[in-house]
Ligand SMILES: Cc1ncc(C[n+]2csc(CCOP(=O)(O)OP(=O)(O)O)c2C)c(N)n1
């Protein structure tokens with residue numbers, strides 16, 4: 040109830056509660072204060088025992104009280120002159136003044152004038168003189184200004200307060216004292232105080248702001264008039280945002296940024312595309328007209344989700360490449376994708392010169408967990424991008440939901456406090472404050488390589504979209520909004536009053552803009568400008584998407600000598616490096632020696648795939664939870680010296696000309712990390728980019744990235760990706776959440792050859808599959824169900840000859856003579872070894888076991904292998920998963936196209952089940968036995 044009092048609210052409440060019970064129980068000052076709200080009271084910091092959650096404490100009586108009336112009791116009227124108290128300024132008073140100065144820095148934002156829909160916030164008692172043991176009598180006494188910039192060494196308290204009030208409680212409220220590094224705090228403090236938090240403004244700058252506001256406003260009005268009732272997610276009420284982005288581009292460009300990758304949602308997106316990225320308006324108009332129903336059947340995306348890129352030339356003549364990332368409706372999920380893209384670009388060049396710019400909504404930034412996941416990656420070696428600029432278009436509403444129902448915190452940006460980065464809250468109706476903050480943010484990011492947040496308070500002139508009536512749910516808010524002049528109108532008035540520009544000049548700018556839009560509309564309707572997004576340019580030009588059979592397979596073998604040399608190299612650690620003996624054995628015995636004398640295991644095959652790709656100069660990037668060692672201890676990509684803890688990565692020490700390798704343990708995130716790696720793959724087609732799930736079961740935490748990006752980006756946006764998902768999968772008695780990577784989900788998403796789905800059974804298959812992913816110019820996501828127990832299975836090993844001859848086999852046929860076969864078991868993945876074992880025990884030489892290594896795209900190989908079996912031979916699809924999971928429904932629907940009705944098809948699987956697997960090991964073994972029995976009939 041007394042939120043106005045900030046950290047002291049609990050204390051005020053306590054006093055108030057006592058007063059409610061018995062006015063005599065509080066001292067006279069408080070009594071007077073609650074009686075008439077005029078008496079000065081000094082409120083100390085609350086005692087630690089006063090606990091408050093979420094500003095509400097149910098224990099206390101809730102008596103309505105006019106908070107505004109109370110806070111007016113603390114208002115300091117600086118125009119009022121009071122004779123000095125005559126007290127000389129000793130160290131004690133100076134200390135009190137310093138405490139007040141500090142309070143402005145820490146708490147000033149609470150009293151800044153941020154919201155266009157609220158009366159300015161009055162300074163509460165936290166900044167009241169009395170709180171610091173000062174009084175009005177001290178106002179004209181001079182004090183040392185200590186480290187306040189922009190003031191002489193000594194100034195009167197009145198001057199000091201005036202300066203701090205202007206700096207910290209104007210249209211900008213800044214949270215920065217929580218930053219841990221004092222260089223950053225001091226830099227911000229000095230830049231803000233020396234300018235009173237307002238940049239110098241000449242008429243050229245004012246004109247540029249006005250032009251941007253005009254561009255923003257007129258564009259929306261033009262769309263409203265010409266495409267009545269169409270969704271455009273108007274930026275009206277937030278026009279300053281366009282002026283802000285303009286400055287972010289200009290300033291960042293001036294500070295050396297060559298490229299900015301933008302992630303943003305619906306609100307104002309068309310406006311940004313046109314007025315910041317320079318997309319031709321005629322293309323937007325053509326999309327509104329939508330005159331070619333035959334052109335995007337089953338494909339494409341709505342106009343406010345499409346990406347775009349362009350080169351803009353700044354005032355200083357620098358060219359900055361701007362990229363707007365394609366974005367699904369799912370708010371905030373584009374964030375890690377943008378970060379991954381930026382990281383890939385930075386890895387090709389330099390960390391500082393590519394800037395991620397994420398634009399959020401006030402409801403979305405606080406509601407969506409992916410925001411926290413992405414923020415958390417900012418400082419990690421494997422993921423950092425040298426600082427992201429975050430902008431919140433804070434229109435004080437999310438669809439119909441008000442902030443009070445959206446979040447438990449004061450600010451929608453409070454989630455970013457975890458990062459200890461500056462947060463600028465700024466009133467969007469003060470465009471000059473907005474662009475000043477943008478300038479500070481650009482400089483801060485370039486200088487400190489840290490995230491920075493701008494929270495622009497504004498409003499939403501219409502409903503959520505243009506067909507939506509906001510007055511059903513926010514009648515009072517909209518009564519206020521309806522009365523508001525536009526941001527541009529207000530700014531024109533402001534400039535005219537300051538004689539910066541005449542009303543006629545302002546009108547001319549608007550008229551010219553309208554004329555340009557009218558011409559563009561005519562142009563749009565006289566030609567065909569409804570085109571799919573540009574694709575396959577630049578680094579993507581050598582690659583292909585489309586259908587599988589349009590791109591030939593490639594040779595993925597590697598000569599024996601080269602493989603052995605790689606294994607030798609990886610088994611040789613630096614002088615003086617002491618590896619754990621078991622880890623040394625993996626490299627020296629299980630890989631180097633075993634390749635010569637026997638067979639390689641899964642980890643060996645995988646490392647050879649990575650090493651051989653690197654040796655050819657391609658990059659390899661793999662991240663996932665505990666991926667360096669490997670969750671099941673099969674990889675050991677990073678070796679730790681037992682004495683010093685130093686880390687050595689054999690894959691990074693193959694040769695000077697090798698490709699770049701990064702293998703990182705990821706934070707405990709699925710959506711964030713997969714989104715990041717997907718983004719990385721978008722800007723790094725020439726190498727392996729892989730994400731590994733700890734267990735495949737956790738992959739569904741990243742389902743949005745799979746559904747909205749990985750599986751559908753080519754269809755919607757013509758964007759390809761070669762991302763690899765390594766998903767441990769297999770029924771081994773480990774329970775419902777450690778068995779299934781939900782193969783069925785991927786099978787259901789499979790269409791138009793959008794991705795490759797594999798369930799592999801040998802290390803050599805993995806080797807060829809991964810190498811094919813790089814060497815074949817077909818860029819499609821690759822989902823691999825990877826093994827757990829097979830990592831150590833004696834039979835799941837491959838001789839070196841399997842790496843040097845042959846290649847990836849989509850289907851592995853059985854060696855049995857087909858003529859004697861009475862039943863064909865068709866399966867995929869680990870269950871093959873269970874079936875093999877059962878067949879041996881049963882001594883059956885009339886049952887063939889065929890392995891489907893690639894489940895999608897299903898090619899002609901399956902027809903060829905099955906053609907060998909006589910008509911009428913029963914074909915049993917065997918899967919470990921319950922009937923309603925795994926690949927059965929998919930295979931059942933497709934098998935006929937390969938075998939017609941020649942081979943009668945049936946199923947051996949676990950029974951239909953709501954949960955993927957049993958939690959009992961004993962039940963698991965029984966189920967597995969029943970499964971093999973069913974398979975063999
Ligand atoms: C992940 C997700 N959940 C729900 C929605 C539906 N939705 C679209 S816009 C919106 C409100 C967004 O509010 P805010 O973030 O404040 O942005 P604004 O529209 O106000 O600019 C919602 C709930 C969505 N697009 N994405």
Ligand SMILES: [Mg+2]
Pocket residue numbers: 400401402432433434435436437438
């Ligand atoms: Mg909003």
